[in-house]
Amino acid sequence: MNETKKKVSILLDKKINETVRILADFVQYPSLAGYEKEAQEFIAKEMKLASLDVDLWEPTIEDTYINPTFLTTVDIFSGSPNVVGTFKGTGGGKSMILNGHVDVVPVNDSDWDKSPWSGAYEDGRIYGRGASDMKGGLVSHLMAIKAIAESGIKLKGDVYLQSVIGEETGGIGTLSAISRGYCADGAIISEPTDLVICPVSMGAMWFRIFVKGRAAHAGTSEFGVNAISKMCLVIGALNEFNDFRSKNTRHPLYKNILNPFNINVGAVRGGSFPTSVPDEIYIEGRMAISPDEEVEEARTALENAVMEAATNDEWLVTMPPQVEWYGFCLSPGGISLEHPLVNTVKSNCLSLGLSETVISGTPWGTDAGALIKYANTPTIVFGPGPGSTAHQANEYIDVQKVIEASKVIACTLLDWCDYEKL
């Protein structure tokens, strides 16, 4: 490790209190979907303090048109601005996007030991919704840039620090940044990978399946068709299709996961009265797809599996199940394991003493697919948060991991963007 990297790393160690202060404050803004504004104004202010040029704007639904498979449940994003801070280089170096989402998933207050918005710092951890997923990652990016700037180092390539909305609901924020013109020679998304380097991201998308029956009084059930029983046939077909995929849809970076690209039936609602034959039911679920699959082909495969089950049933063949894709669809994507971005991050992890540098695929969808596909920007996912606490009660992140991630990012920027040697 050269002297410049050492200097930046030492500075980052010294910045532990500042890291805690910024992250704790950031977590205290309850930036649930639709309520990101105050958190974004906070991070924009911190970017300005670090001398970044700040671009803050509200996405529009038109920004998503670059991705024809995008789905949304909301059409207006007032109160949900995106923020990009540009750390301008002197020229001649490669550019980098550092991307993280500011939106957090809902909380069930009663499951938490203290307020989900406490940002409490205890035993080296910051607690709160979003601490791991992924304000901790965003702060690791910010601190990396601050440490470089405060060390008086001038990067040659530009760095774009992106705090985006809407990742948890399908990726509007990153698509909007792409539509606004942001692209780079590389990108790192600091989702909670436990410092595992992920050159590929799976895709994930939600579906609903509706089945109709025929209503009747239970006393004359022979005049009815029970929609619940018919849905059991569809669920059976989905389970068979899932088994088929677990054997046939594989990817080398997911070889340790039993069934990475699975189909999960997550919710069911049907019928309303014990004494009536139910005529309506729907299920909601998630289909995960391989980095090598396309969204459209995966959708068609699931639809075909459902329709095949229908053709074997007298009723369903005349009243076929309706498959709807809704609310959430993150494209899969990936880059080669040999890509220079992977190697740069990997070598910096090694020289910073992160003992086992693991390469894997993300166990969930991310914005990487969009950056790769629609911004033509090679992207990896690498962040400090523990994935196990994401979306859970008592979510936390180890501050020491945030600082380690900052060091890796800072050293990677020095390599990737290059800098003016004094």
Add this chain to the structure above:
Amino acid sequence: MNETKKKVSILLDKKINETVRILADFVQYPSLAGYEKEAQEFIAKEMKLASLDVDLWEPTIEDTYINPTFLTTVDIFSGSPNVVGTFKGTGGGKSMILNGHVDVVPVNDSDWDKSPWSGAYEDGRIYGRGASDMKGGLVSHLMAIKAIAESGIKLKGDVYLQSVIGEETGGIGTLSAISRGYCADGAIISEPTDLVICPVSMGAMWFRIFVKGRAAHAGTSEFGVNAISKMCLVIGALNEFNDFRSKNTRHPLYKNILNPFNINVGAVRGGSFPTSVPDEIYIEGRMAISPDEEVEEARTALENAVMEAATNDEWLVTMPPQVEWYGFCLSPGGISLEHPLVNTVKSNCLSLGLSETVISGTPWGTDAGALIKYANTPTIVFGPGPGSTAHQANEYIDVQKVIEASKVIACTLLDWCDYEKL
């Protein structure tokens, strides 16, 4: 038909306007469960005008203890009085209970062409919730007694006109009347049988089945157990059990019905989020049982069928489904086809020219089981309403049928209770 019967019948024909007035007024009281008081005060007033001795009281949950299989969701019945009007005989004759329930099932206003509480009289029909099920039946009873009284006929046996609450929610009203001491040599319940004589009633009861899984993020579904898929196994077992019953549980008075004592899964709720492996699900359903079955044995048979399915599944065997009986349980019951009560009603139907006198079992549960079992009172179900409009929007009853039923009831009372010949 003797002169006395003829006289009463002719009087009932003349009473058409009075019948319409009383029934139309009665229907206008929205006597939903918990809101029966005004309707009961109205019918009590009409009973007093007919010179009946009126007993009005509020049931208590203790009144139901005579039936150990009774289930309720409400423990307090203030605002829901029972009414019994006694038409005292001169002595020496057989007594009769004329029973009907005043409570009506909920309405969905928007499905109705006019207000469900209009009591509108059009084209010979009275429209409104409860017109058929079963205020029309109650009024047919009242008019029969009025016609006998106004004809100056003195019955020897006592007649008890019962307007009870709570039939639609499991039969608290009739159980309370029994606990208060009301019993007789016979009883007729005027549920909407389309003037079909029903010496037997099926039983009906509601169940819930809970299945637990194990929650997990969909991305690591191998750590979870999908409760929805497990419930499909339980539903499959219920369907098999239902098929078995349709072949093996038969009754001669239900021979024309494909599967009278069926199991209907009416509703399902499970899981909450597409990206989570669901850990909870429940179904709600109704089990109908034969007049020859006992509630407890039928419950056990269903529970056994569910548990048998569980023993064939690795997960369910350790985390067995929970079966709960809730909210509604009407005991089955019946009397012999050769019972004098059946013959008396039948012969009066014939002599009044009701061309096809059909004998059948009720296609739903009624209070007959309770009267037979707990009041030791032989009971049939026979009433003027069309069953097809019960519980439906635009429920109605033909006033002419109400008058025909009144005639049958009046003639039956003359035979059954006997009367002082002048």
